[in-house]
Amino acid sequence: MAAFWAATLLIGEFMIDKELMPKHVAVIMDGNGRWATLNKVNRISGHNAGMLAMKEIIKRADILGIKYLTVYAFSTENWKRSAEEVGGIFSLLVKYVASELNELNENNVRVKILGDYSKIPKAAVNSIDKALETTKNNDGLQFNIALNYGSRLEIIRAVKKIADLVKNDKIEIEDIDEDMMSKYLYTGEENGSIPDPDLIIRTSGEERLSNFLLWQCAYSELAFTDSLWPDFTPDEFESIIEEYTKRHRRFGGR
Ligand code: FPP
Numbered sequence: 001m002a003a004f005w006a007a008t009l010l011i012g013e014f015m016i017d018k019e020l021m022p023k024h025v026a027v028i029m030d031g032n033g034r035w036a037t038l039n040k041v042n043r044i045s046g047h048n049a050g051m052l053a054m055k056e057i058i059k060r061a062d063i064l065g066i067k068y069l070t071v072y073a074f075s076t077e078n079w080k081r082s083a084e085e086v087g088g089i090f091s092l093l094v095k096y097v098a099s100e101l102n103e104l105n106e107n108n109v110r111v112k113i114l115g116d117y118s119k120i121p122k123a124a125v126n127s128i129d130k131a132l133e134t135t136k137n138n139d140g141l142q143f144n145i146a147l148n149y150g151s152r153l154e155i156i157r158a159v160k161k162i163a164d165l166v167k168n169d170k171i172e173i174e175d176i177d178e179d180m181m182s183k184y185l186y187t188g189e190e191n192g193s194i195p196d197p198d199l200i201i202r203t204s205g206e207e208r209l210s211n212f213l214l215w216q217c218a219y220s221e222l223a224f225t226d227s228l229w230p231d232f233t234p235d236e237f238e239s240i241i242e243e244y245t246k247r248h249r250r251f252g253g254r
Helices: 002-007 032-038 043-064 083-106 122-135 151-167 178-183 234-245
Strands: 008-011 014-017 024-028 068-075 110-114 142-149 199-202 221-224
Touching (some): 032 043, 043 234, 083 122, 151 178, 199 234
Parallel strands (some): 024 068, 068 142, 110 142, 199 221
16 A cells, blocks of 8 residues: 555645656647636736636646646747737746746756747746746756747758758768657757657647647647646646546557
C-alpha cells in the first residue's frame, strides 16, 4: 500500500499515476474574446483574465511535476487584430513579467520563447530578455511561451538552416532525418531540446491546431474543452491530465 501512495499523486480529488504523467503539455489558450463579450468587458480585460488563468495553470503544472508547459500566447496571424488589442496583449506581457518573474524564479521555473520575438514591441522584448536571463540556470518546470509563433514558418526556418548546411558542404542530403528537423525547430537545440508534447489542450470548444506545433504533434494526444480560457481552472487541467493517463498510446505500434 505504501508503494501505491508513493507512486500516486493525490491533489484535490484526482489520483494520477506519476509514472504516466505527461512530460510536456501544450495549451492553446482560446476564448478570451468570447469571455470578454459574455462578461461585458473589453477584449483586453478578457486577455488579462486569461493571464490570471495562465498563472494558476503554471503553478499546478509545477506541483504535478510536469517538466515542460508550452502556451500559445501570440501567433504570427494575431497581428491581423486591431493595433489596440495587439498593443494590449504585449502590455500585459510586460505587466506579467514585472509582477511574476521573482516568483517564477524562486520556484526554479525556466522561461523560454518559441518564435521570433524580435518583431514585438521593444518594451516587451526587454521584459522577455530579462525573464530569459534571470531564469536561464533554473532546472524546474520549463515554461515555453509561443510568441509571434507559427508552425509553418518554424518548419520553413528549419529547412532553410538545413539547406544552408548542405550548401556549405557541412552535411550530405542523405544525413537529413527526423532528428535533424527536430533539432532546428524552435523546440530544438536552441531551447533545450524540448520533447514533443504528450498532450495538447485547446479551450473554448474549437477543435483544431491553428498552426501550432504541427511537426511536434505527430503522436500527441489531443484534448478539447468548452471552457473559455479565463474560466479554465487548475482542477479542470488536472482532470484532463488524469483522463490522459488512462489513454493507451501506441505510437503507431500495436
Ligand atoms: C485567444 O483568445 C488568446 C490570445 C490570442 C492571447 C492569449 C493571451 C493571454 C492568455 C494573456 C497574455 C499572456 C502573455 C504571456 C502574452 P481569443 O482572443 O482568440 O478569444 P476569442 O476566440 O474568443 O476571440
